[in-house]
Amino acid sequence: MADDKSVEAKVKTEEEKGRLRSGLKEGIEAVKGLYDSYAVTAKHLFRKPITEQYPEDKRKLPARSRARIILTRDPEGQERCVACYLCSGVCPVSCISMQSAEREDGRRYAQWFRINFSRCIFCGLCEEACPTLAIQLTSDFEICRRDLLELVYEKEDLLTDHGGKNETYDFYRHAGVSVKGDKGEHIGERPPVNVKTNLP
Amino acid sequence: MWLFGLLVLLIKIAAILAVVFGTAAYLILLERKLLGRLQIRLGPNRVGFGGILQPIADGMKVLLKEDLIPADADRTIFKFAPAVVASGALLILAVIPLGRPLTVRGYEIPLIITDLNVGLLYVFALSSMSVYGMALGAWASNSKYSLIGGIRGAAQMISYELSLGLSLVPVALMAGSLNLTEIVEAQANYPFILAQPVAFLIFLISAMAEAKRLPFDLPEAENELIGGFHTEYSGMRFALFFVGEYVNMVVIGALVAVFFLGGWHGPWLPGPVWLFLKAMIVPVFMIWTRATLPRLRYDQLMQFGWKILLPVALLNILITGGILVWING
Amino acid sequence: MPLLTIDNMDIEVPRGTKVIDAAEQLGIMIPRFCYHKALGPAVGACRLCAVKFMEGPVKGIQMSCMVEAADGMKVSTTDPEAVDFRRHVIEWLMMNHPHDCPVCDEGGHCLLQDETVSSAHSLRRFPGLKRTYRNQDIGPFLRHEMNRCIHCYRCVRYYQEITGYRDLGAMQLASRVYFGRFEEGPLESPFSGNLIELCPTGVFTDKPSRFRARRWDLQRAETLCIHCSMGCNIIANVRYREVIRIEPRYNSEINGYFICDRGRYGFSYVNHESRPRMAQVDGQNLTTAEALRKTAARISDVAQGEGPSAIAALLSPRSSLETLASLSHLAKSRKWKTVSGIFDPGRRSRIRSAVQHLHSDTAISMQDLKNRDFILVLGADPLNDAPMLVLALRQAWRSGAKIAVMDPRPIFLTFDFDHLPATPGEMRACMGAILDSAFEGEKVADEKGAAFLDSLESSSGNEGAHAEMPHRIDAIAEALKKSQRPAIVCGTDMAAEGTGTLAADTVRFLRSRNQEAALLYLMNYPNAFGQTLLEDSDTLTFEACLEEIEEGRIKALLIAEADPFFHYPDRPRLEKALEKLDLLALFDYLPSGTAEKADHFLPTSTLFESSGSYVNHEGRIQRFHPVYEGGTPMLQINDGDHPPRVYDTDGVPGGDPRPADRLIAELGQVLSGDGEVFSDDPWKNLTADIAPFFKYRHLDAPPENVRILPDESSVFEGNREPQSDGDAEAEGLQIIYTEWIFGTEELAAFSKTLRPAEKEPFVCLHSDDAAPLGIGQNDPVRIDFGGDCVLESRAKLFDRMARGVLVIPRHYRLDWKISGRFGGRARIERLRETPGSPSPLEREEQ
Incomplete structure (x- = not known):
């Protein structure tokens, strides 16, 4: 019995020692942790700030930055937009509205086209959805206005005279509707089937 | 004669307030x-050269802002609470000795507003006051965020108040007085920080908790409680809370200087300057923290x-007391 | 009943069911392009509905539309092999696709688009050139874009088999198959619009709504077609406050999957540029509330001065049940007179007798006609009176029914039928001849039936007027005798008095012979049935009303949604009479002739902007729901430019029109200002006032799809009066005014979209009648009604119509409203053209 007790006591002291040791270790670690963190911040005090002074120091933004939206033109200077409603459909904040119509030459176009930049979140989904590369985001983000109404851009405000990120693409050269060129004259097309011949 | 005394007192109060607010x-x-x-x-660098006028711009902004009071707030207490916080911190300055008494044309002018012989108790009493301001403001706001902030603040300040008080007992024991001037005088040879590093650390940590500074800013914890106890405050009243916090930092700096860093003692420079310089050490450390x-x-x-600071402070008293009994026989 | 397992779910289906339908019953929609329930047996053209048969009589990949469900079949629609097969089908169908979805109107609700996306086909791997076709101009309604075709054959199957027209077909072979007309030109079928929905891709797209909107931007709601009495179910599509397109809505009882082109393109009266949208009092624009107050004040003045019987309210068959209920309740509660809005008294009494004779045991719906083995159309031209009837008759014919039409007009139908060109006066005799020939010598058990037969025999005095009739009558009689489930379709437009009773009696007689005979009346007006139910014995005919106005006994006339100037044949008399009124108040949405004359005009909303119910020709109540809030179409406000940048808070521009029943209820409230309570719930009024609605008193709103009919047919009416074609001795031809599919209907007359389909006004006469007068095909003619009433038009000559009649479609561009009568006789002569100067007609055309 006595042995048991002494063994128990021994175990207990061992345990206590272990606890003390680990406690001490923890304490040292804590102090070291504190010291390290203070040292890091102190070191930062003497580093050169990375701040860029915005209005004086304007960085050139990457071409794919997402800011003010434009409507581009195809290589022939025609409006690329066919008012397919994909951008307004995908817009998560419903800031794009338009009315599509048919031009005399059969071309589909936007009779009116409006983007409310006070609602726009510049997510770029419209550009992603655009099948004709018409709607594109530019890196011009400085469009703050005091009057919200000035942020409602109409088609005239949105239209540019260039092709934006792609100067060569022309939707109507690819699509098989005869707006630009007859059937069979678009890229990758065979001449039209002659339905009135029996020749194979 | 009493008129002259009053004038001197007013000048002293004005000078101290100006310096502290500045x-x-x-x-x-x-x-x-x-x-x-x-x-x-x-950091801010737009107003004035290198941002030097920023505090003035901030002050103007905050004073000109609309003072909103929540619809269901307890209006009287709501308006009154920020004053408690600020005044509590300011009143402590009354007992802080700024230097040796000046002698002007034979009149001795003490560089202290009132030289209380129980200055230490007065300091404790007033530092506990600010919990009222905060808890009342939080309660009166009638907002869940404020209330939680207030409850946290009250619990935290009551807990750390104990260690704060206990950590200064060894200082009082060593100085043999509760008078702050005498405590400073007792450090003529060496600052108490050398004799009482543990008490200094406990005081510093508790004071940071009292001042609700990081890492102890749970009462205002912006990312959980919006603004904690001052969530519903705006404009001038918010400014009072805000300035109160910084005055509190200065006061804590001054107290640390008085209790541990030898107060106005120092070579070459006049006493008040030494005190000011010493008083700025703790605020800078708080910012760094x-x-x-x-x-x-x-x-x-x-x-x-409760489990670390309080036992260590008690132990420190015991050891200091033991040593003092042993030395003094 | 085969029991099969599809995707581990068991289902038992009737024998003959295709696997694709069985799966649909389980909620599994197997992709398909060519299969369509309405198009009959599957052809397996598109190969998209491939599924894998794991166990059972067939095994492996099979087309689920071609395989009949059989016992023990185990089918997997998700088997990797089947999925891969379908993926490849999509890929090769997309090989020649022109990739023009952004400029295709089908985009957004395109089956091909959906299936392509769902099969994850996103890149054209095939590097070869695409096959192309030239498009055709196929008329004003449809746009043809053959490059998008996937050769599912749905269009041709529908066009040739369902509608029976042959001018659209498949040409060429192999991968060059072309669906179109042999020569460019408008599609002949008046059901061509359904090609738009049937085409799984964008080969046929809607022309009037071309490039207007995507499906996801449209406001859509379930509503009804009110261009005839059939009550076809439709969905209306609205974009920026403009109805731009109508689509059929499936209804298994009425229209099935389809609608006719009049219903589809006759909607644009809603968007009419000069549609009155402001209340007007004596030519002054007012708010609706002010105008209502003024109208009420004027009515009160008349009531005080002349008594309440000097006020009359006209119940229009164009109005919804709710509007009619409000107006008749108001009239009853204030002791006003009511006037029938069916202006032709003959037509009114025919519709009344139709409503009386229709019972739930004999009434059938349009789709029921498909199951009939003998159909006799009596005094109606299916195509022009109720276009959708043609599709129903054709389907009946396809499943073996015999169709006979007894009508004086030249009838054109796309299937074999027997035409008995009887004049209205001869119909009774003709019917007698048929029944006589069918049941001669047969013992008629029912006494009353025998009496009915006798009465017919006695009236068939003038039979055999036409040489070709007898043998046709025998053929018809033979078919009628053999028929198990005959049906009689009876028109109410131009048949003689008593024809409705004749049809009902015939049906009763056939039923007494244990034949399952059924009856269908056509009524032309969308709510003629409901309007007739709301009339009571005191309701005046419009003629009587006019007389009372002329005599000064009626001083105020309230009209809801009717236009006497469009329907009444004596315009000068009408104008004079209406001027005598103290108050002519009109609640309407059309810029009609009456709207110009009305002292007080209150704008009402169309059925697309309101809710309510109509009762169709078989007594079925159907409800419609508002599609949009109303207001002037955006395009009309800003003329194609950007919409206004700033909106004021006064509501929608042009948003004044309100539902007529609400306006009338409010008028009632204003009138009963001093303490009386006026019930403004039309449905409550209806169930309180009108007998057939009593049993629905517990409902808050009209029931949907319920027939308001008495349960049992009454006994034979036996109208014994011999019919006649009027004064046979008088000179000239008997005039028969008729409806025509395009051009005579009131709402369609204000619809710009239908304009291109309308033909020039014309009159029809038998070539035997024309020959002695020297009138040739398409000659300009002058019709002399006597007096100074002369009408100029063009003549169309037919061999297949009754002799001695002059059929005049009530074309809105034909000035027939000077004739002064709803019938009668007139002389016709060839209009002599003086050389050099163009005829008045040609001048008009220029």
């Missing part, structure tokens, strides 16, 4: 600049206060 205002700027640099940023340490969890905070 310091508090620029402490805010200092915090923002320093914090910026500690985070490799620039803010840039370094994350906020504690609430249970960690309580555990640290």
Whole structure:
């Protein structure tokens, strides 16, 4: 019995020692942790700030930055937009509205086209959805206005005279509707089937 | 004669208030600049040269802002609470000795507003006052965020009040007095920080908790409680809370200087300057800490206060007392 | 009943069910392009509905539309092999696709688009050139874009088999198959619009709504077609406050999957540029509330001065049940007179007798006609009186029914039928001849039936007027005798008095012979049935009303949604009479002739902007729901430019029109200002006032799809009066005014979209009648009604119509409203053209 007790006591002291040791270790670690963190911040005090002074120091933004939206033109200077409603459909904040119509030459176009930049979140989904590369985001983000109404851009405000990120693409050269060129004259097309011949 | 005494008193009060408010205002700027640099940023640099006029711009802005009071707030207490916080901190300055008494044309002018012989108790009494201001403001706001902030603040300040008080007992024992002037005088040879490093650390930590500074800013914890106890405050009243906090930092700096760093003692420079310089050490350290340490969890905070700081402070009293009995026979 | 397992779910289906339908019953929609329930047996052209048969009589990949469900089949629609097969089908169908979805109107609700996306086909791997076709101009309604075709054959199957027209077909072979007309030109079928929905891709797209909107931007709601009495179910599509397109809505009882082109393109009266949208009092624009107050004040003045019987309210068959209920309740509660809005008294009494004779045991719906083995159309031209009837008759014919039409007009139908060109006066005799020939010598058990037969025999005095009739009558009689489930379709437009009773009696007689005979009346007006139910014995005919106005006994006339100037044949008399009124108040949405004359005009909303119910020709109540809030179409406000940048808070521009029943209820409230309570719930009024609605008193709103009919047929009416074609001795031809599919209907007359389909006004006469007068095909003619009433038009000559009649479609561009009568006789002569100067008609055309 006595042995048991002494063994128990021994175990207990061992345990206590272990606890003390680990406690001490923890304490040292804590102090070291504190010291390290203070040292890091102190070191930062003497580093050169990375701040860029915005209005004086304007960085050139990457071409794919997402800011003010434009409507581009195809290589022939025609409006690329066919008012397919994909951008307004995908817009998560419903800031794009338009009315599509048919031009005399059969071309589909936007009779009116409006983007409310006070609602726009510049997510770029419209550009992603655009099948004709018409709607594109530019890196011009400085469009703050005091009057919200000035942020409602109409088609005239949105239209540019260039092709934006792609100067060569022309939707109507690819699509098989005869707006630009007859059937069979678009890229990758065979001449039209002659339905009135029996020749194979 | 009494008129002259009153005049001198008023001049002293005005001077101290001017210096403390100026310091508090620029402490805010200092915090923002320093914090910026500690985070490799620039900090405010737009108003005046290098942002030097920022505190004035901030002050004007805050004074001109609309003072909103929530619809269901307890209006009287709501309006009154910020004053309690600010005045509590300011009143402590009355007992802080700024230097040796000046002698002007034979009149001795003590560089202290009132030389209380129980100055230490007065300090404790007033530092406990600010919990009222905060808890009342939080209660009166009638907002859940404010209320939680207030409850946290009250619990935290009551817990750390104990260690704060106990940590100064050895200082009083060593100085043999509760009078702050005499405590400073007792450090003529060496500052108490050398004899009482543990008491200094406990006081510093408790004081940071009292001042609700990081890592102990649970009562205002922006990312959980919006603004904690001052969520519903705006304009001038918010400014009072805000300035009160910085005045509090200055006061804590001054107290640390008085209790541990030898007060106005120092070579070459006049006493008040030494005191000011010493008083700025703790605020700067607090800012540095803010840039370094994350906020504690609430249970960690309580555990640290009750299970570590309090026993260590008691032990420190015991050891100091023992040694003093042994030395003095 | 085969029991099969599809995707581990068991289902038992009737024998003959295709696997694709069985799966649909389980909620599994197997992709398909060519299969369509309405198009009959599957052809397996598109190969998209491939599924894998794991166990059972067939095994492996099979087309689920071609395989009949059989016992023990185990089918997997998700088997990797089947999925891969379908993926490849999509890929090769997309090989020649022109990739023009952004400029295709089908985009957004395109089956091909959906299936392509769902099969994850996103890149054209095939590097070869695409096959192309030239498009055709196929008329004003449809746009043809053959490059998008996937050769599912749905269009041709529908066009040739369902509608029976042959001018659209498949040409060429192999991968060059072309669906179109042999020569460019408008599609002949008046059901061509359904090609738009049937085409799984964008080969046929809607022309009037071309490039207007995507499906996801449209406001859509379930509503009804009110261009005839059939009550076809439709969905209306609205974009920026403009109805731009109508689509059929499936209804298994009425229209099935389809609608006719009049219903589809006759909607644009809603968007009419000069549609009155402001209340007007004596030519002055007012708010609706002010106008209502003024109208009420004027009515009160008349009531005080002349008594309440000097006020009359006209119940229009164009109005919804709710509007009619409000107006008749108001009239009853204030002791006003009511006037029938069916202006032709003959037509009114025919519709009344139709409503009386229709019972739930004899009434059938349009789709029921498909199951009939003998159909006799009596005094109606299916195509022009109720276009959708043609599709129903054709389907009946396809499943073996015999169709006979007894009508004086030249009838054109796309299937074999027997035409008995009887004049209205001869119909009774003709019917007698048929029944006589069918049941001669047969013992008629029922006494009354025998009496009915006798009465017919006695009236068939003038039979055999036409040489070709007898043998046709025998053929018809033979078919009628053999028929198990005969049906009689009876028109109410131009048949003689008593024809409705004749049809009902015939049906009763056939039923007494244990034949399952059924009856269908056509009524032309969308709510003629409901309007007739709301009339009571005191309701005046419009003639009587006019007389009372002329005599000064009626001083105020309230009209809801009717236009006497469009329907009444004596315009000068009408104008004079209406001027005598103290108050002519009109609640309407059309810029009609009456709207110009009305003292007080209150704008009402169309059925697309309101809710309510109509009762169709078989007594079925159907409800419609508002599609949009109303207001002037955006395009009309800003003329194609951007919409206004700033909106004021006064509501929608042009949003004044309100539902007529609400306006009338409010008028009632204003009138009963001093303490009386006026019930403004039309449905409550209806169930309180009108007998057939009593049993629905517990409902808050009209029931949907319920027939308001008495349960049992009454006994034979036996109208014994011999019919006649009027004064046979008088000179000239008997005039028969008729409806025509395009051009005579009131709402369609204000619809710009239908304009291109309308033909020039014309009159029809038998070539034997024309020859002695020297009138040739398409000659300009002058019709002399006597007096100074002269009408100029063009003549169309037919061999296949009754002799001695002059059929005049009530074309809105034909000035027939000077004739002064709803019938009668007139002389016709060839209009002599003086050389050099163009005829008045040609001048008009220029």
